[in-house]
Amino acid sequence: MSKRIAIVEDEEAIRENYAAAFRREGYAVELFEARQPAMDAFDMRLPDLVVIDINLKDEIEGGFELCRSLRAKSKNLPIIFLTARDNEFDAVSGLRLGADDYLTKDISLPHLMARVAALFRRMDALLEPQTAESRIKRGELELDIDRMTVRWREQTVTLTLTEFWMVHAMARYPGHVKNRQQLMDAAQAVLDDNTITSHIKRIRRKFVDIDENFNAVETVYGMGYRWLES
Amino acid sequence: MLVLPWAGCQFVRETESALRRGQQEFLSGTAQAIADSLSQFPDEFLSGGTDKFNNDQIYGHPLANAPLIDGYFDDWSIGDASLRSLRGANGKIQFVFGTFRQHVFLYIDVRDTSVTYLTPGRLANDVDHVDLLTGDASGELTHYRFTAEAPGAITVVRVSEDGDVVESQFAAHWQDTATGYRIEVRIPRKLIGEDVGIEVHNAGAGTTIVSRSFTRNKPGRYVTKSALLTSFANGYAQPGFRLTITDRAGWRLAQAGGLASALKDHQFSIVPAGWQLIAYRALLEQGQAAALAEPDPSGREKQNYIARALNNEETTSWFRNADTGRAVVAVAQPVWSGNVQTGALILQQDTAAILSLTNESLMRLIALTIIATAGGAFGLLGYASWLSLRIRRLSHAADHALDNANPTMEMPSANAADEVGDLSRSFSSVLQQLAAYNEYLRSLASKLSHELRTPLTIVRSSLENLDHEPLSEQSKEYTERARTGVERLQKILNSMSEANRVEQLMENVESEVFGLSDVIDATTKAYRDAWPERQFLFNAETADDRVDGSPELIVQMLDKLVDNAVDFSKVDDEISIGLSRTGDELILTVENPGPPLPDNMRHRLFESMVSVRTDAGRDNLGLGLNIAKIIAEGHGGSIRGENIDGGVRFTIILPVHQH
Numbered sequence: 001m002s003k004r005i006a007i008v009e010d011e012e013a014i015r016e017n018y019a020a021a022f023r024r025e026g027y028a029v030e031l032f033e034a035r036q037p038a039m040d041a042f043d044m045r046l047p048d049l050v051v052i053d054i055n056l057k058d059e060i061e062g063g064f065e066l067c068r069s070l071r072a073k074s075k076n077l078p079i080i081f082l083t084a085r086d087n088e089f090d091a092v093s094g095l096r097l098g099a100d101d102y103l104t105k106d107i108s109l110p111h112l113m114a115r116v117a118a119l120f121r122r123m124d125a126l127l128e129p130q131t132a133e134s135r136i137k138r139g140e141l142e143l144d145i146d147r148m149t150v151r152w153r154e155q156t157v158t159l160t161l162t163e164f165w166m167v168h169a170m171a172r173y174p175g176h177v178k179n180r181q182q183l184m185d186a187a188q189a190v191l192d193d194n195t196i197t198s199h200i201k202r203i204r205r206k207f208v209d210i211d212e213n214f215n216a217v218e219t220v221y222g223m224g225y226r227w228l229e230s
Numbered sequence: 231m232l233v234l235p236w237a238g239c240q241f242v243r244e245t246e247s248a249l250r251r252g253q254q255e256f257l258s259g260t261a262q263a264i265a266d267s268l269s270q271f272p273d274e275f276l277s278g279g280t281d282k283f284n285n286d287q288i289y290g291h292p293l294a295n296a297p298l299i300d301g302y303f304d305d306w307s308i309g310d311a312s313l314r315s316l317r318g319a320n321g322k323i324q325f326v327f328g329t330f331r332q333h334v335f336l337y338i339d340v341r342d343t344s345v346t347y348l349t350p351g352r353l354a355n356d357v358d359h360v361d362l363l364t365g366d367a368s369g370e371l372t373h374y375r376f377t378a379e380a381p382g383a384i385t386v387v388r389v390s391e392d393g394d395v396v397e398s399q400f401a402a403h404w405q406d407t408a409t410g411y412r413i414e415v416r417i418p419r420k421l422i423g424e425d426v427g428i429e430v431h432n433a434g435a436g437t438t439i440v441s442r443s444f445t446r447n448k449p450g451r452y453v454t455k456s457a458l459l460t461s462f463a464n465g466y467a468q469p470g471f472r473l474t475i476t477d478r479a480g481w482r483l484a485q486a487g488g489l490a491s492a493l494k495d496h497q498f499s500i501v502p503a504g505w506q507l508i509a510y511r512a513l514l515e516q517g518q519a520a521a522l523a524e525p526d527p528s529g530r531e532k533q534n535y536i537a538r539a540l541n542n543e544e545t546t547s548w549f550r551n552a553d554t555g556r557a558v559v560a561v562a563q564p565v566w567s568g569n570v571q572t573g574a575l576i577l578q579q580d581t582a583a584i585l586s587l588t589n590e591s592l593m594r595l596i597a598l599t600i601i602a603t604a605g606g607a608f609g610l611l612g613y614a615s616w617l618s619l620r621i622r623r624l625s626h627a628a629d630h631a632l633d634n635a636n637p638t639m640e641m642p643s644a645n646a647a648d649e650v651g652d653l654s655r656s657f658s659s660v661l662q663q664l665a666a667y668n669e670y671l672r673s674l675a676s677k678l679s680h681e682l683r684t685p686l687t688i689v690r691s692s693l694e695n696l697d698h699e700p701l702s703e704q705s706k707e708y709t710e711r712a713r714t715g716v717e718r719l720q721k722i723l724n725s726m727s728e729a730n731r732v733e734q735l736m737e738n739v740e741s742e743v744f745g746l747s748d749v750i751d752a753t754t755k756a757y758r759d760a761w762p763e764r765q766f767l768f769n770a771e772t773a774d775d776r777v778d779g780s781p782e783l784i785v786q787m788l789d790k791l792v793d794n795a796v797d798f799s800k801v802d803d804e805i806s807i808g809l810s811r812t813g814d815e816l817i818l819t820v821e822n823p824g825p826p827l828p829d830n831m832r833h834r835l836f837e838s839m840v841s842v843r844t845d846a847g848r849d850n851l852g853l854g855l856n857i858a859k860i861i862a863e864g865h866g867g868s869i870r871g872e873n874i875d876g877g878v879r880f881t882i883i884l885p886v887h888q889h
Contacts, residue, residue, distance in 0.1 A: 011684055017691035024698055084683035105687040106720060109694040192724050194731045197782045201740065221749045221785050222756025 003120060004028045006047035008038045008066060009082070010057035014105070018051070021109045022116070035062040039069060046074055049116060052099075054083040064097055071098040076126070078119040082107075095202075101160050107189055114188045118161055122148040138171045139229045141216070155210050162187045163203050166196075170217065170227035179224035200225060234602055238595040245591065246514050253559045253579060254546040261563035261577040262544075264466055268475065268575060271459060272567035282540075283479035286450020288314075288426045288443065289529030292485075293328040293335065299383075301405025301412045303337055311527035318342070319432035319439035320410065327426070329454050334417045336362065338428065342410035346433050348377045354387075354394070358433050360413055361389070363449045365425035371448065372423070376413050378404035386415070397421075426452035453477065453529075459484035474576040475565070480530045480540055483573065489523075489558060489580040520551035523558040523578055531576065536562045539574040557581040620650045628657050632664075668837050675853065676730040679723045686723065690716045729857050732783065736864035739780045743887050746775040746784070746816060747809055753785050754807060761796050765804040772811035776887040779865040787861040788820070790854040791880050795822035798878065815867075816884045823877040835871050858882075 005027045009015040012033070019029045030047060032038035035056050050070060054063035067079055081102045095102055100119060103112070125134070125146035134146040142151040148164045150157045159167065169178050169186035184191050191199075200217060207214040216228045294307035303310075306328060316323040321341030328335045338360055346357040359377040366372075373389040374397060386400035401416040427449025430441040444450045456475075460483075463473040467487035475484040526532055535547035539562030550557045560578045564571050623642045631641075641654040693713050701709065747770040754768040777784070788807075795805045799822045808819040827835065836859035855871075858880075862869040867884035 011688065013688040014684070014691060017688065017695055020695045021691070024695075084680060084687070105683055106724075109691055192728065192731075193786060194728065194735060198735070219781065220752060221781060222753030 002026050002028050003048040004030065005116065006030045006032065006038065006042070006050045008032045008035070008050065008056065008063070009053040010034065011053075018109070018112070021113060025113055025117075027116075033057065035059055035066050038066060042070060042073065046070075046077060049078045049080070049119060051080045051082055051116075054081055064093065067097045067099055076123065078123060080115065080119070095160065101162060103189070111188050111190070115161060118148065118188075121146065122161070136168075136172065138174055138227065139216070140211075141167075141171055141227075143168055143171060152207055152210055152214070157206050157210060159203065159206065162189065163199055163206075166199060167203060167217075167227075170225055174227045174229040177220045177224045177226045183225065235595070235599040238599060242591050242595060243514055250548060250557060250559055250581060253581060254548065254561060257559055257561040257577050257579055258544065258546060258563070261561040261575055264473070264577070265563040265565045265575045268459075268462070268565045269567045269572075271462070272570075272572055283481075283530065284450065286427070286444035286446060287479060287481065287530075288327055288428075288450055288452050289481055290327040290329040290334055290422075290452060290454030291529055292455045293330040296330045296333065296416075297328070297335055297337075297414065299401045299403045299414050299416050301403045301414050303339075303412075303414075306335075306337065309527060312529065313337075313339075314443070314528070316428070316430065316441045316443060318430055318441045319434065323430050323441055325428055325443070327452075327454075329419070332419045334419055334422050334454075336415040336417065336428075337412070338414075338430070339407070339412045340410045340430055340432075342432055344434070345406060345411050348379045355431070355438065356433055358411070359431050361429040361431065362415070362417075363425075363427040363429065364421070364423040364452070365449055366423035369448070371425075372421070374400070374417075376402055376404070376415060378411075380404075381406045381411075384413075422452060424452060425449040453479070453481040453483075455485070456483045460486065463487075470580040470582065472576075472578040474525060474531065474578070475573060476531050476536065476540070476576070477573040478540065478571065480532060480536060480574070482525060482529055482531060485525060489578065514550075517548050517550040517557060520549045520556070520558060523549040523560055531574075533562075535560065536574060536576055538562070539564050539576070540571075542571050617650065620646075621653075624650065624654050624657065628661070631657075631661050671837060672729065672856075675726040679726040679730075682719075682723055686716065686719055690720070725853050729853055729860060732786070732857050732860050733864075735780070735783065736860065739783065739864075741779050742781070743776050743778050744781050746777050746818070746884070747773075749781050749784060750788065750807060750809060750818070753788055757792055757805075763801045764796055764799065765802065767804055767806040768808075769806065770809040772809065772816070774811060774886065775809060775816060777816065777865065777884050778887040779884075783861045783864070787858045787882070788818075790858045791820040793854060794880075795820055795824075795878075798822055798824035800824070811886065814886045814888065816886055818882040818884065819879055821874065821877060821879040825878075826873040827871055827878055836869065 005022050007015055007018055007022075007029060009018065009031075010033050015031050015033065019031055022029045030041065032041065033056075050066075052063045052066055054061075056062035056066075059065070063081060063083070067081070070077060070079060079099045081099045082105055083102070084105050101115065103115070107115075125144070125148070128146070130144060130147065134144050136143040136145065140153045142154075143164075144150075145168070148161060150159055150164060150167060165186045165188065166183050169183055170176075178186070180191075180193060180196050183196055187199075200219070204214070204217050207216070216230070218226050218228050220226055291308050291312055295305075297303075297305045297307075306326075308326065308328060313324040313326045316325070318341055320343045323338065323340050325336065325338035328337075340358070340360070342358055346352075348354060348357045348359075354375060354377055357377055359375055362374040362376070364372050364374075375387050375389050375394070376384060377387075378384045381404050384402045384404045386397045386402050387394035388397050399418045399421065403414045405412040405414070425448060428443040432439045432441070459475050463475055463484040463486035466473055469487075470489065471487045472489055473484070473486045474482060477483050522533060533547070535545040538545045542564045544564065545562045546560065547562070548557055548559045558578055558580055560576060563575045563577070565573045565575050620642070627641050641658045644654045644658060645651065646654065689712075693709055693716060696709050750768060750770070754766050757764075757766050792805065792807075799805060803823045805820070805822045808817075808821070810817050836855045855869075859869050862882050862884070865884055867882060869880065869882045871878060871880045873879075
């Protein structure tokens, strides 16, 4: 059965365009243009993935509201924030609220499709037991490619897809410098320098939360980043 | 202020003239009074007859002492100027009469090429001799003869029809000279009558040439000073006054008193200083030469003003001594007896008092002028300096505010009520408006980008969907071009919102302490790879380079500057990055050869959406430097750009991290 994707977006043209892209990929799409109708529909039946525009018509923080209520309903439901606002603060709040990803509307449709596909894959992989082939170990780092999860010193580090792909890109060849372009490609998005910087910062912070002395992600100024294996 | 000295000079001049005139008036009054009382002495005046001057008249000069009868003139108390001249056979004959007490003295110098003495056998008439003729009131003449047998004391004879009689009351001396001979004679006063004359006989080969002091058939009047009038005059004499009384012809009958030379009073300055003389000459009226105020050595006053007085005209005159600056005021008053003018009275007064006053006034004037000028000049200078100081301070503050983009900074003189205050308030207002405009521009970028993102997303996502539809080749081309356009738009929007993002990042930055030179070193290597057609040089002059901040942002800032440096320079140009330290500041410089920064953009270089580039190679919105500035200032530092020889240098100052 095809997966059901809900799109909550107040701009009709964008809504329709996204819908067309998803449908082409074979997904079933439900469209909502405001928070309340979406909420009402979700009360009855949850979709398989939700794409939310943060600032919905008439409600500035409507998107955040929706995310909070959705998260309350389901812990695993993949939620993607899509927004024109390029706001660091929003990103942090959004992700704190439990969204899986925070994407700008800059993102190209193919990239969006790839992201959604990855999220579904991950969800499916989480339901399956872990296979040995999907795991990569680098020192204290353990990557599960299928599940797109990361463990450090046996503890799970909750990373967004973007963050996971970045860590994966670096850690696959420890010591190799990955430049921004490579990281961008890995993250399947077009990101500006500052966004990459923010992501790296967030990655570091999440590892440091677990391990104070974490310093495996090294900035090579002017070149990029690399994973240091101790 | 310049009028003051001129006015003062005029005032001094006028005052001096006025005082002088006043003195003349006073003198006039006094002269009139004295002249009136002189009317009681008609006889004294008329002693010489009522006739006016003629050349036959002879003056007997009052002498101060009795000369020695030795044939020498140097013990006479009058000078050569008093000598009268006659034309003699062999040249000039000079003679003069003088009186002292009861005697009349005669001195005569005769040019004679061959002096003949009275030798035995010779008649008196055939030798050189001098005759003195004197006539009394009835007209009877007495004839005295001076001849010499030899130089030395000679005997004087009275010539009469009855024979020559020796006059033992005379004392005479004959002196031979190189040019002729001289005779000096002492004559008892009573022997000299009303008229007196001289005859000089020059005996030559066979002939005798006679030179006479009178042209008519009898000798001219003998005039001398009047004792009575002299004592009268003395009664009026005072220091600084000179009284002279003349007869109708102008012969001095009396003189009393004296001018300034007698004054030793310290109250009046003696000899003025050189500069004062210059001042007098420049400022005061000159008048006639002082020498003209002196009594005429001939015994007869010939001055214009005296001559007019002898013509029954009251006159005043004044003279100035060029050497001492002193002026002499003179008044000539006709003297009457009944309805006949008998002579003239001349009253002269020294103006030492006026001069002293003038002096003092002048001194005071000059001092005052100097003080006033100096005071005025200092005042003006002070005021001008203070004013220009205020303006300079204002100008510096305005520059400072512009440089630091701090429009709320208080301008100096902001509360002043004058024009400088107005200027200051205008500056403040302009700066505030500038800041508001800048703020608007800044926010414009992010607002625009925000607004444009949604329609851009619509266009792009539509194009992406279009890709999946069957399209003709031509259509595919069009969509491709559309996509390219969209990508460019996207880049522009991204750079427009970049500044905003950077600001947010700065606010939320998790700062760390890092070594700046390591970061720059690594980045420079990356630049070399990225732009092989430029030379990158990094020179770190300090090892103490720790900064508290975000290394990524510093790199981002450096990226912006290096981007510009690469764009503005040419292939193989050298871009040099320098790091040095002064005090507790790190100085980071990025230099590139290339065109200079335009002067008028100096303050606007780092503002949002201001681009100094004229090329359209990139979609350049002028945001790069704005971001560099945000990052520099976010780290507590500053950035500036300046032109250097042949290129441009950007300098960033960052605070060194203190422990």
